[in-house]
Amino acid sequence: MxxxxxxxxxxxxxxxNLTERIQHFILIITFFTLIITGLPLFFYEFKFFRWFIPSGRIFLIRGLIHRAAAVLMIGNLIWHLLYTAFHPRGRENFKEMLPRSKDFRDAFEQFMYNVGITRFLYRRGIGRKFFDRHPYWLFEKPPLYGRYNFIEKFEYWSLGWGSFIMIFTGFFMWNVELSLRLFPLWVHDIFIIIHGYEAILAFLAIIIWHMYNVHFNPENFPMSRVWLNGKIxxxxxxxxxxxxxxxxxxxxxxxxxxxxxxxxxxxx
Amino acid sequence: MKIRTISLILRYISIIFISFHFLHIFSIPSFGQSEEDCFACHNGNIREKLNSSIHGEIGLSCLDCHSDLRGIKEFPHLEKLKPVACETCHSEVVKEWAKSIHSRAPSMGLGLVKCSDCHGDHDVRSKKDPESKVYPLNLPKTCERCHLETVKTPRGFDFIRQYEGSIHFRALEKAGLTLSANCSHCHGSHDILPTEDPESKTSRRKIIHTCGQCHVGIERDYLEGVHGKDYIKGIKDVPVCTDCHQEHNILSPLDSRSSVYTTKVAGVCSRCHDDQAIARQYGLLTGRFKTYAESYHGTASRYGDIRVANCASCHGYHDIRPSSDPKSSIHPANIPQTCGRCHPGASRRFAEGKVHLLPDQVETPKYKTSYVVKKIYIILIATIISIFVLFIAADLGHRLWRRESHG
Incomplete structure (x- = not known):
């Protein structure tokens, strides 16, 4: 450019801005609190977690912390929804965040550009005719991004969708009696399965995808400072x-x- | 003349009597015996012992037991006396004893265990006498005199010492509850046999009744349950009291060291119910422990939460019944009530699903949905993470390659 x-x-x-940074910060705190207090239930066979939760009393405290963090996270989400709905900048962000067909194209183009196989073939003289006629397939340049690229949009909407699922299933796990008044046991079992596996998915996504993109990516290494000072x-x-x-x-x-x-x- | 002769004779007789008296003082008995004759030599505390004993109380004399002294005229008697034959009076119990392991001890290279070893000799007392060696509160000490030190049973001294940590012993020691089980309540007294002996009170065949002497209601419940019914049929693998509650170290289920403490119950049940061989032989459903451990109940219990359900919370304990039995706590009709003990207002919805979900053991297809959801999630996670890794690899590879080619 x-x-x-x-x-x-x-x-x-x-x-x-400050509001967004605080929301992001609360999200970090609550997310990892939920992960730390929730994982022992998923990986109940790991010795490490027995060391981490040595007694029934601490197990009960674990549950309390988990639910407290959940409430805080839900509060944060509501704040974010209000901010998105009523603040001009929130509304603008939301519009920028909406997924478009360009994002799918971007993901594909970025990947093909990074792999660079077609450029390699072209230089070797393979399929030269085809590439001359369709230079798009050479992926000479990476796609151009707006305020939010496909990575950030994917993370944002994953978080949104994930939060919805986790809150829904978590609410019924919290209120077993209510859940089993409304649903049969086999449906409640599905809630439990979803809550666990969705958490694992979210955890892996954050650890692998988000941490790479904001920390370990050579472009940002050791860390992008946007989440601290908000400046670019x-x-x-x-x-x-x-x-x-x-x-x-x-x-x-x-x-x-x-x-x-x-x-x-x-x-x- | 006649009078003088008579007085002379009387004088001789009196001299003889007086001299006899002196002889007695110098402990030279001659003929005839009385208690006094014995105590003249045996002047230790035997007299007090005998007097305080039940035998003394009812007025037995030395000769009643040491019957081999009867014919002897000359004292002191030289040779050692024969062992006392208690069977003269106590023929029934001695017959019992003759069948017991104690009477066979010499064949195992140990000393014969005689009546006096447990009951004492001259100071033998009624078992109701708090001073008695076989009084309920004193009996453990009496048995332990040999069984903690000299006589090593196959399972060792520690196994016997465990009794001192048990709730039975605590009741004896702390509360002085004489009804609480001591050695003889379970092992018998005169007719003690090794546990391996099918006639033994502690053998698998008899232990139910042995415990049932005191725990009558529990024995009744057990015999009505699925385990008890198989026990009556004589199936050897069926759990008896000691399989779950252990033997000498029986503790209250509320004691965290107990084998049936709430967090340990699952481990106890799964010893058989997760044993492939036993399951195959008796057609048990396996994977009970695994599916329980996966559930919130099992996981929380593993972490030491004592409020959550263990096996017994739902299935009951002594009178466990199959779900097909209408009286069973897990019969579909009873599930709301069973679950309702912890989950107030539990409806029949609790019964619409499988608690121990192993897909190949479930007939109703919709009950398997959570299993399908789990599979879908695993595939989904694997796919998404693979895509992440691919993207990251492509990005990193591109950057490194570009840096190299530019550098």
């Missing part, structure tokens, strides 16, 4: 979120032009 005269490379933009520089915006960069640049250009026009009008 070419540099725009309207955006300085050192200019600071707010990618996560003009350069980072240009390299990582070029469409957003373009959008801002375009907006500023229009603004400058209208200003110039009005100035010109005034002079005339």
């Amino acid at each position: 070419d540099k725009s005269p309207y955006i300085d490379d050192d200019e600071v933009f707010i990618r996560m 520089t003009g350069r980072e915006l240009r390299l990582l979120h070029p469409l957003e960069y373009q959008k801002i640049a375009e907006k500023r250009r229009l603004k400058a032009e209208t200003k110039q026009n009005s100035l010109g009008k005034n002079c005339a």
Whole structure:
């Protein structure tokens, strides 16, 4: 992406405002509390967890902490929903976050670009005719991303969907008597299975996918600081979120032009 | 003349009498015996012992037991006396004793266990006398005199010492509850036999009745349950009291060291119910422990939560019945009530599903749904994580390759 005269490379933009950072922080705390207090039930055979929970009393406290963290997480979610619904920036984020067909294409293109097999074949002279006619399949350049790329959107909506499932099943696990008044035992059993496996899925997704993308990715290593200070520089915006960069640049250009026009009008 | 002769004779007689008296003082008995004659030599505490004993109480004399002294005229008697034959009076119990392991001890290279070893000799007392060696509170000490030190039974001294930690012993020692089981309540007194002997009171065949002497209601419940019915049929693998409750170290189920403490029950039941050989032989459903451990009940119990259900909470304990029995706590009609003990307001919904879910053992297809969901999730997780790893590998590979080619 070419540099725009309207955006300085050192200019600071707010990618996560304070509200979003606090929400993210509460999410981190509650998520890992839930994982730590929940995993022992899933991996009940691991010796380590027997060491971690040595007595029945601590097991009961574990349950209390788990539910307390769940309540906090639900509160955080409600806050986020209200923020999304009523705050202008929240609404804007939501619009940016909506999945589009471009995201699926982006994922595919990014992957093919990273693998680079078609470029390799082309250089070897294999299928040259085909690639000359359809240069798209060479994946010469990585796709351009807006404010949120397919990775971030996938994480966001996974979290949303996962939260819904976990809250629903968790609520009925918390209130067994209510659950079994409404559903037969075999349905309640499904709730338990889903709650456990969805948790494992979420845990692995965070550990593998999110941690790679924000920590271990050579681009960010050792860590992206956005979650702490919320800041992103003009350069980072240009390299990582070029469409957003373009959008801002375009907006500023229009603004400058209208200003110039009005100035010109005034002079005339 | 006549009068002088008579007085002379009288004088001689009196001298003889007086001299006899002196002789007696110097402990030179001559003929005839009385208690006094014996105590003249045996002047230790035998007299007090005998007087305080039940034999002394009813007025037995030395000769009544030491009958071989009867013919002897000259004292002191030289040779050692024969062992006392208690059977003269106590013929029934001695007959019992003759059949017991104690009478056979010499054949095992141990000393004969005689009546006096347990009952004492001169100080033999009624078993109702708190001073008696066989009084319920004193009996364990009496048996332990040999069984903790000299006589090693196949299972060792520790096995016997375990009794001192049991609830039975605690009741004896702390509360002085004489009804609480001591050695003889279970092993018998005169007719003690090794447990391996089918006639023994502690043999598998008889232990139910032995415990049932005191635990009458439990014996009745047990015999009505599925285990008891098989026990009556003579099936040898069926659990008897001691299989679940252990033997000498029986503890209250509320004691966390007990083998039937709530967190340990599952382990006890699964000894048989997860044993492939036993399960195959008697057609038991296996995987009971595994499916329990997977459930919240099992997992929480494993972590020491004592509020959750163990096997006995749902199945009962002494009178366990199959679910087909309408009286069973797990008969579908009774499940709401059984579950309702912990889950107030439990409805018949509790019965619509399988607690021990092993898909090949479930007939109703919808009950297997959770199992299917689990499979789907495993596939889903594997797929998604594989995609993550692929993407990460491609990204990392690309960056490293680019850095190399640029560097």
